Amino acid sequence: MDDPDQMVVEHARGRLLEYGEDIIPNLEHLEDDCLTYPIQLENISVVLDALRFKRIKNSLHSWLKSEDKSLMQAVYTICTYQYPDLTIEDFTSNFQNLRHQCWMEINSRQTSFEKVDAINKVFFDVFDFVRVNEVPHSPFEIFVNSVMESREGTDISLGLIYSLIAQSLDIPIYGVTTMNNRAPFLLAFMDKDNLLPILDWGIENNGVLFYIGVGTKGLIIDPKQLKEAYLSEGLPQNRAQFEPSPNSMIIKKYLKDIKRSYSNQAQFRYKLRDLEELLELF
Known part of the structure; x- marks a missing residue:
């Protein structure tokens, strides 16, 4: 050699x-x-x-x-592109303390809204995760493992961490995304307890109890509010905009955001061809 x-x-x-x-x-x-x-x-x-x-x-x-398409596994795999020495053990261990603290705040008597309040308290107050508003974003504000250390991320990186923690606690919170760059990455709390008829939001909302805005410190958004907001901003009104996305779509969006972050910084542009090749798998 x-x-x-x-x-x-x-x-x-x-x-x-x-x-x-x-x-x-x-x-x-x-x-x-x-x-x-x-x-x-x-x-x-x-x-x-x-x-x-x-x-x-x-x-x-x-x-x-694969059938299950583990979100944790895919996010880890993508993080190893920038961090080749990262092991799955180190990656998952970063979640353990956060998960434990959330678990300590949650109990079976709480309502869905109270569980989100409990997670928000740990996520945004105790661990002090914050959304980075400045654009263009750095890749290190998108790769989940670096966000776990800095506590500063984008809608999608914070949303991935939040939903992975919630799902590990059997709380039905899932990502909602499209390829439309104007639409924010949101989380949907699914109605597993048949509460929608009681709440009667007044619209057909595809089984979503309410939405969570990770970019706004876990703000709860009811389905009607979200549809009205999208309508006022001229965003699409199709079903995919309002219901949980398949993990494959979430990962595709994650890769596209990483690619965009690379394209904004000259020292990373040589990686763009690799990201294009990965996106071609989808």
Whole structure:
């Protein structure tokens, strides 16, 4: 890998790529051992990046074919694109303290509204998660693992964390999104206790009890308010705009937001082709 003949280097790269993802740990070890050999280090890094990307692409491809389409697994896989050393154990452990604190505040006697108030208290007051208003957004305000550390994120990164915590506590809160960049990423609390006839919001709301705005510190929005707001802003009035989105659509939107954040910063634009390739899977 440090041969002066470029043809030899290309041949070596090709042979290593043929071995596939199984040699990633070996290359990572080798990378650590050749820090004082810049040419060799660069060539190994090129192969390692290619194999890591192939692993991510294959993982997302398998995820799309799976039945459960675990949101946590897909978000983790995407985060490893920017953070290749991130392990699933480290990723999920970041959620444990937040989940435990929410669990301590919730009980079976609470109404749906009270459960959201309890989560909001932990999420926005104790952990102090905040929505970043400045645009364009940085990739580090979108990747969930970095948002878990900084506590500053976008609608979608905060919404993913909020919904993953809620779902882990068997609270039916799910993401609502479309590919329309003007529409915010919202959360929907589904009516599992047949309360809609009692509340009588006055519209057909696809089984959604109410919505939660993570960008507005967990503000509860009733379905009628949301439809009126979208109508006044000229946003689409189709069903997909108002009911929980499939996890595959949420992940597609997540990738598109990451791609947009890369395009806004010159040092990351070389990654755009990779993101386009991942989006082609959807």
